[in-house]
Amino acid sequence: xxxxxxxxxxxxxxxxxxxxxxxxxxxxxxxxxxxxxxxxxxxxxxxxxxxxxxxxxxxxxxxxxxxxxxxxxxxxxxxxxxxxxxxxxxxxxxxxxxxxxxxxxxxxxxxxxxxxxxxxxxxxxxxxxxxxxxxxxxxxxxxxxxxxxxxxxxxxxxxxxxxxxxxxxxxxxxxxxxxxxxxxxxxxxxxxxxxxxxxxxxxxxxxxxxxxxxxxxxxxxxxxxxxxxxxxxxxxxxxxxxxxxxxxxxxxxxxxxxxxxxxxxxxxxxxxxxxxxxxxxxxxxxxxxxxxxxxxxxxxxxxxxxxxxxxxxxxxxxxxxxxxxxxxxxxxxxxxxxxxxxxxxxxxxxxxxxxxxxxxxxxxxxxxxxxxx
Numbered sequence: 001x002x003x004x005x006x007x008x009x010x011x012x013x014x015x016x017x018x019x020x021x022x023x024x025x026x027x028x029x030x031x032x033x034x035x036x037x038x039x040x041x042x043x044x045x046x047x048x049x050x051x052x053x054x055x056x057x058x059x060x061x062x063x064x065x066x067x068x069x070x071x072x073x074x075x076x077x078x079x080x081x082x083x084x085x086x087x088x089x090x091x092x093x094x095x096x097x098x099x100x101x102x103x104x105x106x107x108x109x110x111x112x113x114x115x116x117x118x119x120x121x122x123x124x125x126x127x128x129x130x131x132x133x134x135x136x137x138x139x140x141x142x143x144x145x146x147x148x149x150x151x152x153x154x155x156x157x158x159x160x161x162x163x164x165x166x167x168x169x170x171x172x173x174x175x176x177x178x179x180x181x182x183x184x185x186x187x188x189x190x191x192x193x194x195x196x197x198x199x200x201x202x203x204x205x206x207x208x209x210x211x212x213x214x215x216x217x218x219x220x221x222x223x224x225x226x227x228x229x230x231x232x233x234x235x236x237x238x239x240x241x242x243x244x245x246x247x248x249x250x251x252x253x254x255x256x257x258x259x260x261x262x263x264x265x266x267x268x269x270x271x272x273x274x275x276x277x278x279x280x281x282x283x284x285x286x287x288x289x290x291x292x293x294x295x296x297x298x299x300x301x302x303x304x305x306x307x308x309x310x311x312x313x314x315x316x317x318x319x320x321x322x323x324x325x326x327x328x329x330x331x332x333x334x335x336x337x338x339x340x341x342x343x344x345x346x347x348x349x350x351x352x353x354x355x356x357x358x359x360x361x362x363x364x365x366x367x368x369x370x371x372x373x
Contacts, residue, residue: 044072045083052090062091062104081119084112085127092134106142113149125154132156136163139171144179158189162197169201177201181214185221192218196229203236211236227265230257238272242280250276251285258292267299275305283312287325294332303329307340314343319351323360330367 048068054061065087072079091097091105109131116124128150135143147164150156161184168177181198184190195218202211211233218225230253237250254273257265270293277286286309298306306329313322322344330336341364348357 040075041072041077041080041083044068044077045080045086048083049086049090052086053093055090056093056095062101065090079111079115081112081115081123081127084108084115085130088112088131089134092131092138092140095138097138097140102141105140106146109146113153116153121154128154128156129160132160132163132167136167137170139167139169139173141171141173143167143171144173144176147180158184158191158194161189162193165194165197169197174198174201174205185217190221190223192223192226192229195223196232199229200232203232208236225260227257227261230260231269234269238276247277247280247282247285251282251288254289254292265293267302270298271302271305274302274309278305278309278312281312283309283316283318283321287321290325294328297332303334306334307337310340311343314347317347317350319344319347319353319356322347323356326360327363330363336364336367 048065051061051065051068055065069079069083087108088105091101091108094101097105112127112131116127132147132150135146140146143164147156147161147167161180165177165180168174168180178198181190181194184194195214198214199211199218202208202214215225215229215233218229234250234253234257237246237253240246250273270289273289274286277283277289290306290309306325310322310325310329313319313325326336326340326344341360344360345357348354348360
């Protein structure tokens with residue numbers, strides 16, 4: 001009996017050892033897995049980021065990144081939000097993507113959205129901001145849907161709406177940009193920039209009616225148009241072939257700018273206006289442009305184009321206008337041009353106007369003498 005009890009005791013000890021030691025081994029094994037996986041994921045993310053940085057130049061880099069994703073799956077390593085972020089941003093650098101590449105990018109983006117669920121709001125927002133910024137550079141056919149999905153998860157500020165609008169325009173989806181614009185207006189988030197983005201884009205596409213429509217909406221919304229807004233239309237009309245209607249529109253835009261501000265009218269803008277009117281024979285408009293800002297001292301380039309205006313008056317034999325502008329320039333302190341004086345003198349001679357010649361010489365000499373004192 002004693003031997004039987006001894007054997008039972010030994011068996012119990014053996015079983016105890018087995019059942020106690022096995023969980024210890026399992027726990028140790030789990031501990032090794034949990035510490036190894038994150039380190040391995042980090043290595044994969046670094047490799048994927050390296051490939052993603054060259055997506056723009058190499059199609060092979062995209063294939064290598066896909067191989068790494070497949071390898072991660074075989075090793076039971078789940079890609080995280082950083083993995084998908086590297087891939088989406090890398091693909092955004094590629095200017096001309098084919099349909100297959102756009103689909104690939106969209107798939108990676110959708111995986112990113114799934115991976116950030118339950119994460120900290122600040123972390124998600126940071127990733128969304130990076131994505132929107134990079135997508136604004138070259139766009140994506142589905143950018144409107146992508147943006148709205150992000151905004152539904154975390155409300156985005158108006159500056160990121162503007163970036164999304166620009167991205168839609170970059171991918172030739174201006175109607176999607178206008179959809180975002182309409183949503184901004186519904187949310188009363190639209191700013192002056194919201195309107196200007198569309199106005200500038202439509203004018204770039206030579207779609208002046210659509211640009212004017214957005215401008216009208218801007219005024220209806222009681223949004224004040226400033227010099228920058230008018231400047232978009234000014235540059236558009238200046239680069240169109242000349243017509244009397246275009247010149248008239250430009251002159252009205254000039255008058256509108258004067259009502260808004262005078263300080264923002266720099267010498268370059270003034271030169272462009274006067275030069276445009278002189279070049280196209282709209283001499284009275286060129287003269288009025290100068291008179292509107294006359295108290296202001298202009299740079300040498302503006303003075304040069306005003307001399308051309310005096311000469312143009314002479315060529316048209318409009319002597320009173322030529323003399324009036326010439327004397328006005330002298331009174332403003334501008335140095336008289338010998339070439340301009342010669343042109344005026346020739347017109348006076350042709351008209352046998354000796355009195356005008358005498359007055360021209362006297363006033364010019366007095367001006368020069370006063371400046372030499």
